[in-house]
Amino acid sequence: MSRTVEPFFPANGETVKMYFCGPTVYSEAHIGNMRAYLLSDLLRRTIKLAGYGVDSVMNITDVGHLVGDGDDGEDKLQVKAAAEQTTAWDIAEKYTELFFVDTDLLNIWRPDTVLRATDAIQEQIDLVQVLEAKGVTYATDDGIYFDTAKIGDYGKLTPNDTREDIDGGHRIDLGGKRNATDFALWKFSPADAKRDMEWESPWGIGFPGWHIECSAMAMKVLGETLDIHVGGIDHVPIHHTNEIAQSETATGVEFSRFWVHGAFLTLADGDKMSKSSGGPGLLTVRQLADQGFDPLDFRYWVLTGHYRSEIAFSLDNLQAAATARERMVRRVRALVEAVDGDLPDVADDPTYVEFCEAMADDLNSPRAIGALWSRLRDESADAAATLAVVAAVDQVLGFKLVELAEAAGGDVPPEVVALADERVAKRAEKDFAASDALRDQIKDLGYEVLDGPDGYTLEKI
Numbered sequence: 049m050s051r052t053v054e055p056f057f058p059a060n061g062e063t064v065k066m067y068f069c070g071p072t073v074y075s076e077a078h079i080g081n082m083r084a085y086l087l088s089d090l091l092r093r094t095i096k097l098a099g100y101g102v103d104s105v106m107n108i109t110d111v112g113h114l115v116g117d118g119d120d121g122e123d124k125l126q127v128k129a130a131a132e133q134t135t136a137w138d139i140a141e142k143y144t145e146l147f148f149v150d151t152d153l154l155n156i157w158r159p160d161t162v163l164r165a166t167d168a169i170q171e172q173i174d175l176v177q178v179l180e181a182k183g184v185t186y187a188t189d190d191g192i193y194f195d196t197a198k199i200g201d202y203g204k205l206t207p208n209d210t211r212e213d214i215d216g217g218h219r220i221d222l223g224g225k226r227n228a229t230d231f232a233l234w235k236f237s238p239a240d241a242k243r244d245m246e247w248e249s250p251w252g253i254g255f256p257g258w259h260i261e262c263s264a265m266a267m268k269v270l271g272e273t274l275d276i277h278v279g280g281i282d283h284v285p286i287h288h289t290n291e292i293a294q295s296e297t298a299t300g301v302e303f304s305r306f307w308v309h310g311a312f313l314t315l316a317d318g319d320k321m322s323k324s325s326g327g328p329g330l331l332t333v334r335q336l337a338d339q340g341f342d343p344l345d346f347r348y349w350v351l352t353g354h355y356r357s358e359i360a361f362s363l364d365n366l367q368a369a370a371t372a373r374e375r376m377v378r379r380v381r382a383l384v385e386a387v388d389g390d391l392p393d394v395a396d397d398p399t400y401v402e403f404c405e406a407m408a409d410d411l412n413s414p415r416a417i418g419a420l421w422s423r424l425r426d427e428s429a430d431a432a433a434t435l436a437v438v439a440a441v442d443q444v445l446g447f448k449l450v451e452l453a454e455a456a457g458g459d460v461p462p463e464v465v466a467l468a469d470e471r472v473a474k475r476a477e478k479d480f481a482a483s484d485a486l487r488d489q490i491k492d493l494g495y496e497v498l499d500g501p502d503g504y505t506l507e508k509i
């Protein structure tokens with residue numbers, strides 16, 4: 049909110065209440081989306097490193113996000129359901145499942161609480177009723193709207209933008225709206241068509257607007273004031289601005305003490321990778337695995353950039369990250385082989401201290417990774433102390449360094465690992481013929497894949 053780096057601590061001194069906007073589950077999440085979830089993961093892990101608890105909540109947008117990103121057009125899920133000749137419910141289930149396949153592959157911790165918008169309809173209706181009682185809503189032909197002119201500090205998350213700038217980002221055609229920035233809280237179902245997802249409400253049959261779900265769900269689980277709200281930078285001018293307007297009008301208290309927004313992952317030509325614009329540049333984590341990358345290569349690459357800087361994706365960049373990550377694992381393997389016995393305490397280790405300082409300084413992951421590399425290159429350092437540092441800092445980096453170095457099949461050839469990753473991708477897509485064929489290929493190379501709750505393991509036959 050202040051656009052500066054500020055000291056952070058949770059309001060209750062112990063546990064950080066953290067909310068992040070989840071995916072709209074009408075298609076597969078692309079690697080740009082994954083950058084946003086890597087940010088919330090990195091933040092969560094860093095807060096734990098600092099000794100606080102974290103109570104994290106993420107929503108799943110399975111209703112109400114309209115094609116126009118504003119208040120017009122059809123529901124994104126409903127459009128996809130028509131295209132795939134199924135229901136919006138099936139679309140939501142399919143893409144929610146695939147979302148978690150991807151986050152698991154990237155070693156992103158699952159949120160403590162995941163809530164679907166459709167599981168909190170009553171809370172959203174209740175919140176709209178509170179706003180109605182405060183006199184900041186009005187009805188049009190197609191829904192109940194928030195009147196942004198009724199509150200004095202609308203748009204305070206975008207302090208340098210004038211009202212006209214914000215208005216300019218909206219459609220000129222107001223429809224029945226009083227102000228360009230007004231937004232739908234509840235939309236009426238069309239009179240001539242039945243939606244897959246619709247509910248009774250005091251205003252008739254319909255469905256909630258996109259913004260109200262985040263306010264309702266965040267406050268349902270975490271209370272009226274959050275410590276940190278996280279999301280992609282595109283959410284600043286509209287989605288988060290509207291979350292603030294409706295939450296603070298309803299409760300009279302600050303909605304989130306801190307806001308953390310991540311910059312985009314762009315394509316080489318500088319274009320934002322975006323689901324709605326589609327295009328050939330759209331890539332998923334599973335597609336990267338199909339091309340022989342380990343999903344952790346992508347995690348490594350993203351973390352070598354600072355979250356507030358744009359990063360331009362290319363396969364060359366990813367390949368460079370893959371090479372570096374593999375070198376890192378090899379170096380850790382040498383440490384594992386050299387060390388026998390207990391690891392020393394890391395609290396005063398200079399590399400560990402530097403790593404923590406870098407992460408505490410607005411999540412400076414590039415500097416933190418640089419500190420780790422300096423230590424790994426230092427042949428004169430005590431192997432046990434270095435291994436202890438690796439284990440500690442990887443709680444934040446999430447590269448599975450010790451695990452990969454120690455794995456019984458630690459020297460499984462990379463092509464076998466690549467085939468196993470591709471098999472995960474095919475299974476997620478329910479392409480079982482391809483996944484069985486990959487299992488056979490892996491067998492021919494002398495390995496058996498065993499599936500477990502935390503993913504697969506490879507055993508030498």
Ligand code: AMP
Pocket residue numbers: 069070071072073079080081082083084279280281282283310311312313314320321322323
């Ligand atoms: P969506 O599923 O479209 O609601 O987006 C999910 C999250 O991904 C949001 O936090 C967006 O801000 C974020 N996001 C979308 N595109 C990109 C991108 N190209 N780079 C980084 N984050 C993105």
Ligand code: ZN
Pocket residue numbers: 068069070262287291
């Ligand atoms: Zn949100």
